[in-house]
Amino acid sequence: MDNIELKLSTFYILAFILFLFMKPASVSSRDHRQWGDERILTSENNNGDLVTNLPGQPPADFKHYAGYVTVNETNGRALFYWFYESITKPEDKPLVLWLNGGPGCSSVGYGATQEIGPFLVDTNGKGLKFNNYSWNREANMLFLESPVGVGFSYSNTTSDYAQLGDDFTANDAYTFLHNWFLKFPSYRTRTFYIAGESYAGKYVPELAELIQDRNKDPSLHIDLNGILLGNPETSDAEDWLGLVDYAWSHAVISDETYKTIRRNCDFNSSDPWSNRECGQGVDEVLKQYNEIDIYSLYTSVCFAITARSNDQSMQTVMNRSSKMMPRILGGYDPCLDDYATAFYNRPDVQKALHASDGHNLKNWSICNDKIFKGWAQSKPSVIPIYRKLISAGLRIWVYSGDTDGRVPVLSTRYSLSILGLPITKQWRPWYHEKEVSGWYQQYEGLTFATFRGAGHAVPCFKPSNSLAFFSSFLLGESPPSTKYN
Numbered sequence: 001m002d003n004i005e006l007k008l009s010t011f012y013i014l015a016f017i018l019f020l021f022m023k024p025a026s027v028s029s030r031d032h033r034q035w036g037d038e039r040i041l042t043s044e045n046n047n048g049d050l051v052t053n054l055p056g057q058p059p060a061d062f063k064h065y066a067g068y069v070t071v072n073e074t075n076g077r078a079l080f081y082w083f084y085e086s087i088t089k090p091e092d093k094p095l096v097l098w099l100n101g102g103p104g105c106s107s108v109g110y111g112a113t114q115e116i117g118p119f120l121v122d123t124n125g126k127g128l129k130f131n132n133y134s135w136n137r138e139a140n141m142l143f144l145e146s147p148v149g150v151g152f153s154y155s156n157t158t159s160d161y162a163q164l165g166d167d168f169t170a171n172d173a174y175t176f177l178h179n180w181f182l183k184f185p186s187y188r189t190r191t192f193y194i195a196g197e198s199y200a201g202k203y204v205p206e207l208a209e210l211i212q213d214r215n216k217d218p219s220l221h222i223d224l225n226g227i228l229l230g231n232p233e234t235s236d237a238e239d240w241l242g243l244v245d246y247a248w249s250h251a252v253i254s255d256e257t258y259k260t261i262r263r264n265c266d267f268n269s270s271d272p273w274s275n276r277e278c279g280q281g282v283d284e285v286l287k288q289y290n291e292i293d294i295y296s297l298y299t300s301v302c303f304a305i306t307a308r309s310n311d312q313s314m315q316t317v318m319n320r321s322s323k324m325m326p327r328i329l330g331g332y333d334p335c336l337d338d339y340a341t342a343f344y345n346r347p348d349v350q351k352a353l354h355a356s357d358g359h360n361l362k363n364w365s366i367c368n369d370k371i372f373k374g375w376a377q378s379k380p381s382v383i384p385i386y387r388k389l390i391s392a393g394l395r396i397w398v399y400s401g402d403t404d405g406r407v408p409v410l411s412t413r414y415s416l417s418i419l420g421l422p423i424t425k426q427w428r429p430w431y432h433e434k435e436v437s438g439w440y441q442q443y444e445g446l447t448f449a450t451f452r453g454a455g456h457a458v459p460c461f462k463p464s465n466s467l468a469f470f471s472s473f474l475l476g477e478s479p480p481s482t483k484y485n
């Protein structure tokens with residue numbers, strides 16, 4: 001208990017010092033003037049980023065843009081984005097920023113082209129196919145590769161890569177937004193939401209908090225209305241306990257292994273693995289998960305790639321001394337990762353997306369292992385941020401695919417229960433196409449919902465249900481609670 005409080009207070013002091021240190025840095029007076037002064041730009045300034053010639057792209061009735069936004073001139077840091085205007089009436093629709101996690105994984109490779117974007121990577125690896133359930137039916141969708149080192153995003157200063165962590169990521173993402181608005185001034189005052197899954201369970205509340213804090217200065221105001229989180233990492237101790245309980249309750253591990261873990265692991269401790277029995281028990285969980293897809297318990301794994309079917313795959317991504325949860329990889333079809341890699345490394349694709357000139361190519365990968373392994377700073381829990389955002393009146397929705405073993409529904413329930421929020425609408429099913437799509441419960445300030453039979457990356461498994469749910473979120477209405485409507 002004392003230990004935790006000490007850890008927490010040390011953390012807050014460090015965070016405060018970092019905040020003092022970062023604030024003048026990331027909001028330089030020059031940027032400040034630019035961001036605040038709408039007169040500098042009276043029209044859109046993004047023509048160079050319009051994507052006109054993307055190989056293999058199906059026809060589309062909406063505009064989309066891709067390219068770089070510089071976030072730090074001194075060090076030469078630039079973040080890559082891909083932005084899809086809404087299919088209908090973009091001027092009336094909100095702006096939604098989507099982030100994938102890892103840390104180190106690409107929102108273009110996962111979110112945009114395997115989950116919720118309009119163009120999904122086709123399994124023939126040659127092109128893209130249209131996604132009829134793209135979230136840009138409901139909103140203008142902005143996908144950001146963050147932080148530097150992820151996907152096409154880069155820094156010209158190598159030492160930046162050694163500093164990557166939660167705060168660094170939030171600060172650059174914040175600067176990105178303001179500089180992106182310079183390219184797209186008509187979105188400057190648009191209703192805004194942030195959504196994401198997995199390790200973005202940390203990124204999203206952290207960025208929301210930063211926006212909320214900086215909004216005190218009217219010239220920096222961003223109209224943030226809420227956040228949407230899918231199978232989010234939230235609180236390390238609860239996430240671990242949920243992972244173990246889920247593995248046991250879904251018959252992945254034995255009663256004996258389960259008892260060993262429950263008896264020996266203190267997930268709240270700063271180093272649970274220093275207990276040998278605990279470490280061995282958790283190894284056993286990961287060993288069993290190596291044989292199946294931890295992100296989707298009941299679908300088959302991709303056997304085409306020998307590297308991924310060998311038993312080493314999970315162990316090597318787990319770094320005990322960094323006290324990080326294992327790395328997030330995979331979606332519905334792990335094979336798709338390789339199609340995406342082939343696609344985004346094509347010279348003509350990179351040129352069309354303004355990621356390179358088509359000659360000096362960027363080396364794109366879906367996840368960057370070095371970033372994951374070297375992650376320098378991670379908040380152990382974002383529950384305190386939830387409290388802050390709830391009291392600020394933001395809309396917070398959390399959903400969970402209930403066949404994910406990585407950030408299982410139990411982890412999310414344990415984390416949310418720490419908030420101790422009063423219930424405003426009791427647990428009940430929600431429906432899609434006359435079937436129970438999952439269950440939900442509403443709290444004062446937060447809505448929690450499950451997706452029945454969906455894995456870690458929910459929209460891959462339940463595209464139509466996800467789009468309907470997203471629409472409810474944007475409207476601020478409960479998901480459909482009757483079978484026929």
Ligand SMILES: *[C@@H]1O[C@H](CO)[C@@H](O)[C@H](O)[C@H]1NC(C)=O
Binds near residue numbers: 025026
């Ligand atoms: C650029 O980044 C470096 C290292 O993170 C930082 O020291 C510097 O203050 C930043 N510059 C600006 C203008 O934000």
Ligand SMILES: *[C@@H]1O[C@H](CO)[C@@H](O)[C@H](O)[C@H]1NC(C)=O
Binds near residue numbers: 070072073077156
């Ligand atoms: C990084 O360096 C390259 C090569 O000098 C330059 O073209 C590019 O503009 C730099 N990026 C940033 C964000 O300054």
Ligand SMILES: *[C@@H]1O[C@H](CO)[C@@H](O)[C@H](O)[C@H]1NC(C)=O
Binds near residue numbers: 132
């Ligand atoms: C595409 O989605 C729209 C709206 O969700 C639906 O009305 C239409 O039937 C779908 N088309 C196909 C081919 O699935």
Ligand SMILES: *[C@@H]1O[C@H](CO)[C@@H](O)[C@H](O)[C@H]1NC(C)=O
Binds near residue numbers: 267418
């Ligand atoms: C971690 O500690 C907090 C605060 O004492 C407690 O509420 C929570 O249940 C603990 N979590 C686990 C997984 O032991």
Ligand SMILES: *[C@@H]1O[C@H](CO)[C@@H](O)[C@H](O)[C@H]1NC(C)=O
Binds near residue numbers: 320321322
């Ligand atoms: C594990 O993390 C520690 C602390 O962050 C780091 O020093 C070490 O290099 C990492 N080990 C590997 C194998 O990546």
Ligand SMILES: *[C@@H]1O[C@H](CO)[C@@H](O)[C@H](O)[C@H]1NC(C)=O
Binds near residue numbers: 363
């Ligand atoms: C690109 O990155 C991958 C993974 O980090 C690496 O194996 C490969 O050698 C790199 N290719 C080039 C051309 O740099």
